[in-house]
Amino acid sequence: MAEQRETKGKNAWYKAVIIITVLGITAIVALVTTAVLQNKPLLQKYKYGIVLDAGSSHTAVYIYEWPAEKDNDTGRVQQTHSCKVQGAGISSYSVFPGQAGASLKSCMKEAESLIPLSRHLETPLYLGATAGMRLLRMENQSLSDQVLWSVEEVLQSSPFSYQGARIITGQEEGAFGWVTVNYLSDRLKQGSGTTGALDLGGASTQISFVANQDVAEESAENAVTFRLYGNDYFLYTHSFLCYGKDQALKLALAQQTQSGDSSVLDPCFHPGYSVDRSYFSVYSSPCVMAGKPLVSRDSFTHVGAGNASLCQEVVRRIFNFSSCSFSRCSFNRVYQPPLQGPFGAFSAFYFVMNFLNLTSGSLESSREKLERYCSRPWTQISGSDAGWTLGYMLNLTNMIPAEAPDTPPLPHAGYVTLLFFISLLLFFLLFLCFRFLWPHRNSQTQMI
Ligand SMILES: O=c1[nH]cnc2c1ncn2[C@@H]1O[C@H](COP(=O)(O)OP(=O)(O)O)[C@@H](O)[C@H]1O
């Protein structure tokens, strides 16, 4: 009898262990499955934004995207597509302002086909015009308004959420260029050293870099502050209207055609280069301060001489270094504090240097190569196609939070692993409890 009772007791104990083991394993599997499903990243959805950069030479449409669930947080904004609008910049439509908008249509259609239909209505659409339109506004405000209305009409009729078309200030252009360069190089989130930004456009050029706060005291218009990812940045920025590549060329030509001669021997053009130009084409720009020479002829022959050092002299003369009412100036009496840190140069700085294969190497070696390049005959240059290079251009985005986002203490995989081992440990402890305490209780019961 005692033996039978003992066997029954043992069987009951084995059954209990098996039930507990099965329940335990089921509980662990359920726990881990729930944790995995709960924390599984959902199918990635994206949001979009469109910015039209209406530059002096041309307009480009940039499409940006970022993960939808990280809106305004850590989601990285990326450029997914760019479309170069056919023809010149919108400021060139001053003769027929009504046609400026039509020029944007094919790139806008492209944007419609690239952005998912379900996102069209919520996709913000901005147009920012730069120095070409600043110059047109200086010449004729009514014409520049008409050009803006024309582009506004076309953008408003698009399915996107139109946010406005405006001429941005030189200060905004410089400061946003700085944000873009540092955002793309991940320097803002790291809070480490930043890089300055140099942007050479066609009609203006911008310089921006982190400086100390004296800037605001000496020249408030050159000071910009940002709070990004929890760090404060104090910037010096300046936009030099008329010192973009194309307008600077006009300044240099105007300076060389003051005598009104029928031909000009220009050291900044290759030997063998010879083109008839109208005086009007040089002197019609509001940038060209020197008055048109009083000559009866309408045009002159622009002849290249190909001499880099003489060209440097010509170019130097378009900058005024003579006086400065601040503690220090760059040129044309513009305040500039001491330069700080490395610089990222883009836009025409990049196009020109990339065209000449000078994007790597020291400044000295670049200077030597440039001298050799400038003296090459024009016939050896005109075969090259300058349309080969198009990096991407950086543009406005305000998707950076002022404060650093809170991050979870553990990464997803670490969290699941930890959960698994804790459950395993609990189960093991439970098992030990039953293994050593339950038989002991049974035997105590039997003795009574
Ligand atoms: O693909 C290219 N290859 C070479 N040069 C380019 C290319 N795209 C733009 N550029 C040059 O870069 C400059 C861009 O100026 P932009 O049109 O942005 O004027 P802005 O910023 O002064 O308003 C122009 O001088 C233009 O000729």
Ligand SMILES: [Ca+2]
């Ligand atoms: Ca530009």
